[in-house]
Amino acid sequence: MTGRAEAAPVRLQSGRVRYGELLIKGLLGLCALISVATTVGIIAALFIPAFEFFQEVSIVEFLTGTEWAPLFEPALFGVVPLIVGTLSVTFWAVLIAIPFGLGSAIYLSEYASARTRSFLKPMLEVLAGIPTIVYGYFALTFFTPLLRDVGISVDIFNVLSAGLVMGVMILPTVASLSEDAMAAVPRDLRDGAFALGATRREVATRIVVPAAISGVTASFVLGISRAVGETMIVLVAAGQQPNLTFDPRAAVETMSAFIAATGAGDVPTGSVEYKTIFAVGATLFVMTQILNVISIRLVERFREEYE
């Protein structure tokens, strides 16, 4: 025994196959497969019925039609009003979320003391954790009357109120991701600028933000994606009328609101009306997916730069 040990090189791994270990690895892999199955499920759930829908309604008519009236006779399936409604709400949300989210991030990263930050960041998490139905309630029952009080003649359901409140909802996402990106900028860059006599403002705007720009942009893109996909605020406060308008005072119907409103009714499986859910859902999914892929790519870039 001892003689053999001297001759052979030391092998740390035992040659025995451990079946228990393999079984565990297999089970863990199976857990991981559930998320793959989710993705496959989402794609199948959306695109198979959407494909059937496009056999009944031409895809050109769907994507270019300017009137959305799936329940009328004759039914009209132009998705443009829903897309315009979605983009219109998104515009107002982004108008709030990007500047104020970025401002919050710069303050947290460059100005706040460690103690202030440890108090403010959980507060931002609380803001991010408020359910969207609560924001919807707030937009409809508080913000819309407030807009009217200050002399903006909005309809009961309108783009402006839903969009601005949605902006506050997305603000923490933008702030927190941008702050992560800024925190990843090496200290040396800041110290170098300070040594050259730059003020704190100059360091923030000319060094830190440009250095963190891919992460900051990623946070904007993800914010836009969340605005496009958000449902409850628009369902409650922006209305369910597919008007083709950019007027922020008017009611619109977004893609998500249409899906929820139709899904809430008891639609017979297999009807064209049932299939519109999936056609619109697929359109929404493709739009958000493009934004998400861009955002993930950008985040990877800032990781590569500084890690």
Next chain:
Amino acid sequence: MTTVNLKRRGRDVKGAAFKGVLLLSLIVGFATLVTLLVDVFRKGWQYVDETLFTNPPSIDPAIAGARPAILATIYLGLMVILFTVPIGVGTAIYLEEYADRRRWYNRLLELNIQNLAAVPSIVYGILGLAFIVRGLGLGQVLLAGALILTLLVLPNMIIASREALRAVPDTIRQGGYALGATQWQVTARQVLPAALPGIATGSILSVSRGIGETAPLIMVGAVTYVAFDPTILGPFTALPMQIYQWVRLPQEEFRALAAAAIIVLLGILLSLNAVAIWLRNRYQRRW
């Protein structure tokens, strides 16, 4: 000899203005939060009473309550925890401890989870409608709602658990291997206990996100009028659905009831958040 003065002369007006703008940005978020809370409490507090917790919804606002909705939300939370934690932690362990990052399928798996985390919740609702309610034939029941919320929060759960596992230093693992432990022994007895506070925090935050969701529940057919206590395989409503139902009604009384239900929902969510933050601060180890 005079000392060199490093400070610029005069006050930096632009700098002060810039700082003011930044502070204003922060205030936008927090002022909205405070306004929202004050508004909800002012309108809804009078309706947060015994009736709200003991009565089913009713067309008469004076006797309308949210008992079935509150119970269903608690059941949903428990079921989501039950389903999400094993699957989420299992996936996180696979990715952090077992998966070989050089393999394309493991990288794809990671990308897939990042992507799923950003899919709109209404799309998960469509998945639930097509496969769980109609495909599996489960019907519009509480279990279907719990399953779809599980899939919805799973990516967040996985990401949080992975961060917790990654924070455990490699020296812990190497120490275990040096003593002859197998990979699972190291994972289960060393890494997992060390990562537990982080995983617990992540689980609580994931569940609180799940029970605040409305859109997926609309799609899986949560009905808005349920007069009896929910069962796992029965029709259901949930607090966010109940709020949605009440806020749609034009009468002031129902708007106030919606505010009352919001107080209950926020009470549940903020306590969960507080527990999560406490856990993180109390048990998180700096290595």
